[in-house]
Amino acid sequence: MLLTxxxxxxxARGRLTGTLLAFxxxxxxxxxxxxxxxxxxxxxxxxVIGNFLGGFLPPETGREFLGYLAQATLETLAIATAGMALxxxxxxxxxxxxxxxxxxQATLNPLTRSLLTILRGIPELVWALxxxxxxxxxxxxxxxxxxxxxxxxxxKVYAEILESVDATPANALRRSGAxxxxxxxxxxxxxxxxxxxxxxxxxxxxAIRASVVMGFVGAGGLxxxxxxxxxxxxxxxxxxxxxxxxxxxxxxxxxxxxLRRAIETPPASRRSPFGWRSAGVLTIVxxxxxxxxxxxxxxxxxxxxxEALTSxxxxxxxxxxxxxxxxxxxxxxxxxxxxLAISVIGTLLAAxxxxxxxxxxxxxxFSLLLNTLRSVPELVWATxxxxxxxxxxxxxxxxxALHTTGVLGRLYAEALDNAPPxxxxxLRLSGAPGGLAFLYGTLPGAAxxxxxxTLYRWEMNIRMAAILGFVGAGGLxxxxxFELSLFHHAQASTVIIxxxxxxxxxxxxxxxxxxxxx
Amino acid sequence: xxxxxxxxxxxxxxxxxxxxxxSLRAKKGECIALIGPSGAGKTSLLSVLGTALAATTGQxxxxxxxxxxxxxxxxxTLRSRIGTVHQAPPIPARQRVVTAVLAGKLxxxxxxxxxxxxxxxxxxxxxxxxxxRVDLADKLFARCDQLSGGxxxxxxxxxxxxxxxxLLLADExxxxxxxxxxxxTVRLLVAEAGRSGATLVAxxxxxxxxxxxxxxxxxxxAGRIAFDLPAKEVSDSLLHELYASEGQxxxxxASEPHFAAQPxxxxxxxxxxxx
Numbered sequence: 001m002l003l004t005x006x007x008x009x010x011x012a013r014g015r016l017t018g019t020l021l022a023f024x025x026x027x028x029x030x031x032x033x034x035x036x037x038x039x040x041x042x043x044x045x046x047x048v049i050g051n052f053l054g055g056f057l058p059p060e061t062g063r064e065f066l067g068y069l070a071q072a073t074l075e076t077l078a079i080a081t082a083g084m085a086l087x088x089x090x091x092x093x094x095x096x097x098x099x100x101x102x103x104x105q106a107t108l109n110p111l112t113r114s115l116l117t118i119l120r121g122i123p124e125l126v127w128a129l130x131x132x133x134x135x136x137x138x139x140x141x142x143x144x145x146x147x148x149x150x151x152x153x154x155x156k157v158y159a160e161i162l163e164s165v166d167a168t169p170a171n172a173l174r175r176s177g178a179x180x181x182x183x184x185x186x187x188x189x190x191x192x193x194x195x196x197x198x199x200x201x202x203x204x205x206x207a208i209r210a211s212v213v214m215g216f217v218g219a220g221g222l223x224x225x226x227x228x229x230x231x232x233x234x235x236x237x238x239x240x241x242x243x244x245x246x247x248x249x250x251x252x253x254x255x256x257x258x259l260r261r262a263i264e265t266p267p268a269s270r271r272s273p274f275g276w277r278s279a280g281v282l283t284i285v286x287x288x289x290x291x292x293x294x295x296x297x298x299x300x301x302x303x304x305x306x307e308a309l310t311s312x313x314x315x316x317x318x319x320x321x322x323x324x325x326x327x328x329x330x331x332x333x334x335x336x337x338x339x340l341a342i343s344v345i346g347t348l349l350a351a352x353x354x355x356x357x358x359x360x361x362x363x364x365x366f367s368l369l370l371n372t373l374r375s376v377p378e379l380v381w382a383t384x385x386x387x388x389x390x391x392x393x394x395x396x397x398x399x400x401a402l403h404t405t406g407v408l409g410r411l412y413a414e415a416l417d418n419a420p421p422x423x424x425x426x427l428r429l430s431g432a433p434g435g436l437a438f439l440y441g442t443l444p445g446a447a448x449x450x451x452x453x454t455l456y457r458w459e460m461n462i463r464m465a466a467i468l469g470f471v472g473a474g475g476l477x478x479x480x481x482f483e484l485s486l487f488h489h490a491q492a493s494t495v496i497i498x499x500x501x502x503x504x505x506x507x508x509x510x511x512x513x514x515x516x517x518x
Numbered sequence: 519x520x521x522x523x524x525x526x527x528x529x530x531x532x533x534x535x536x537x538x539x540x541s542l543r544a545k546k547g548e549c550i551a552l553i554g555p556s557g558a559g560k561t562s563l564l565s566v567l568g569t570a571l572a573a574t575t576g577q578x579x580x581x582x583x584x585x586x587x588x589x590x591x592x593x594x595t596l597r598s599r600i601g602t603v604h605q606a607p608p609i610p611a612r613q614r615v616v617t618a619v620l621a622g623k624l625x626x627x628x629x630x631x632x633x634x635x636x637x638x639x640x641x642x643x644x645x646x647x648x649x650x651r652v653d654l655a656d657k658l659f660a661r662c663d664q665l666s667g668g669x670x671x672x673x674x675x676x677x678x679x680x681x682x683x684x685l686l687l688a689d690e691x692x693x694x695x696x697x698x699x700x701x702x703t704v705r706l707l708v709a710e711a712g713r714s715g716a717t718l719v720a721x722x723x724x725x726x727x728x729x730x731x732x733x734x735x736x737x738x739x740a741g742r743i744a745f746d747l748p749a750k751e752v753s754d755s756l757l758h759e760l761y762a763s764e765g766q767x768x769x770x771x772a773s774e775p776h777f778a779a780q781p782x783x784x785x786x787x788x789x790x791x792x793x
Contacts, residue, residue: 009638009659010659420608420610429570430625430681431625433625436624436632436633439632442610444613445610
């Protein structure tokens with residue numbers, strides 16, 4: 001068939017260029033990530049992982065071990081709760097300072113905003129690693145790390161939520177003489193309270209997941225137990241710990257869902273809008289916070305004594321100036337490229353498998369699989385994949401892909417469910433086979449959302465890829481862990497700055513891509 | 519014989535009887551308008567003819583095939599010979615017009631051709647010809663969300679024309695269009711059916727439109743056929759009796775209700791930003 005100008009598709013050239021360009025970018029990334037599916041089936045690796053997984057059954061149920069497990073679980077919950085309390089304490093004033101809400105003249109607050117960027121741009125596990133050096137092994141480092149990162153995230157989101165609601169009530173109050181805090185309390189909080197509370201609950205759920213892995217850098221909790229079990233290749237203990245992880249994450253999921261639904265119910269009509277349920281929840285929360293701090297035995301007085309402050313000062317001073325020698329910079333650049341490769345390939349792999357798992361109509365076994373994948377943190381997956389394919393970036397790619405498949409698969413299934421059904425239905429009625437009706441009718445309706453989910457997830461994954469190296473899965477994390485254990489603080493400082501720059505750049509790139517795809 | 523319904527009834531799972539012993543026949547190439555108050559069963563009747571819903575009682579034969587014993591690939595083959603124009607065009611907003619039109623032949627093409635057409639449209643000339651008949655040839659490579667409601671409805675019609683069905687069904691095809699466009703669109707449907715020798719069954723809300731464009735009128739009320747007459751013999755009293763529940767005025771083009779679908783908003787940021 002001859003293609004005349006009449007019959008040529010004007011978009012074809014652009015599509016072809018786009019595809020070629022994507023391959024040109026993906027190929028070197030694939031090389032860097034050392035993707036070798038064959039490694040999964042090498043005899044040596046199969047033996048190691050086989051023995052390890054074989055040890056999973058039966059899970060360890062010794063009385064002594066269960067005691068440790070219960071202790072570690074409590075510690076994990078306490079780290080999450082205490083860390084969240086610290087985060088909220090930080091986030092309220094910082095969010096107030098950073099927000100343009102209730103201001104008569106808009107300012108950019110460059111100081112607060114850049115502080116927030118630094119707080120949340122550096123992954124919580126890196127903070128924890130640093131704090132362990134200062135305050136020694138133990139949960140204090142984990143609590144502080146969670147408090148700082150989550151404080152930064154909460155403050156930014158609080159500020160944005162306050163800016164996103166209708167500003168007229170607050171402006172009117174200000175013009176009639178109210179000060180800014182009161183104008184916000186009376187004019188903006190009533191509109192924003194539901195969203196603020198719901199986001200806080202949701203972050204608490206995330207804090208539980210995060211505190212589970214704090215132990216990998218020696219900051220207490222279940223992660224520490226897992227780290228030991230993995231180092232001794234004790235499959236039975238690892239299985240028990242994994243099951244506890246899952247139970248914890250599912251419970252947090254359920255509780256957070258219940259709390260968010262409770263926030264939706266309108267207040268009763270009486271003098272005080274707070275009833276016995278609010279009072280009960282408040283008491284439980286306050287008790288939990290106090291109990292957490294007591295359980296963890298964090299003496300903040302000792303942490304911030306004069307002696308400790310001097311050693312903190314010395315420690316921090318060691319990071320300046322960062323090492324910017326050309327040799328080191330080129331090594332860091334290599335680390336950045338590897339981290340980028342791990343995040344991109346891992347996310348793409350997850351997007352493909354996630355979509356395949358989101359498709360089947362009979363959901364139950366698949367949503368069970370997806371939830372299991374999702375409830376095991378990336379770092380834990382990385383310790384397992386490192387056994388399966390050996391240390392290196394490929395282990396990181398697999399770990400990222402496994403966890404992200406769980407997250408994306410669930411979101412994809414939801415998006416496909418919500419896509420308009422009419423186009424696919426009408427194609428089936430005109431005789432199209434089911435698969436084609438899906439490709440022509442349903443998928444185009446859901447595609448923008450699938451792409452948006454994937455890009456958001458990529459933003460998260462680049463931060464994760466930066467720390468997977470802590471357990472030997474390549475990238476910037478490996479570099480940082482290595483240099484810190486040698487007390488090369490100037491070099492470590494460069495790596496941390498690189499992580500910060502990378503996460504900021506990826507945020508911008510992903511926002512730009514989302515804008516373009518709209 | 520294009521289709522033959524004998525005592526067809528349709529009762530939904532919740533017990534509501536949408537159709538009650540309907541008997542209706544059409545010869546090949548006939549053009550029939552279904553009229554009647556809303557909720558009378560026009561859409562249900564079209565759904566039975568289009569094999570979307572199965573009749574719970576009675577015999578239904580469409581294009582010389584008994585619907586009851588249809589399944590699997592023979593049902594797909596039958597469906598590929600039935601084209602439907604919907605009230606709201608069932609086309610994804612971000613799809614290109616050319617792809618949306620080519621989708622009409624998914625039931626007839628081999629799978630490789632359908633899959634390849636997602637990457638590169640394999641019958642640009644055919645899609646262009648179908649679009650030319652609805653005056654939209656210049657929008658061939660536009661994206662559907664760049665079109666107006668009326669244009670999108672015509673893309674839906676172009677898809678059905680491209681499908682070249684033997685039975686053409688239209689469920690309130692013009693209720694989202696302005697009166698002038700509605701008249702032109704119905705005339706186009708009748709003319710195209712006549713050109714290809716297809717049978718056309720259209721449900722219409724506007725009585726004047728039905729009477730002026732279709733030779734045969736079927737009035738439906740409460741799931742039954744109220745009358746089945748040539749357009750010339752449909753009297754005013756018959757019509758007033760048909761629409762008795764909807765007040766004095768007969769629904770006409772000028773009084774067409776206008777619908778606009780609102781897409782639901784969904785914020786992906788909060789759902790994906792998980793730890």
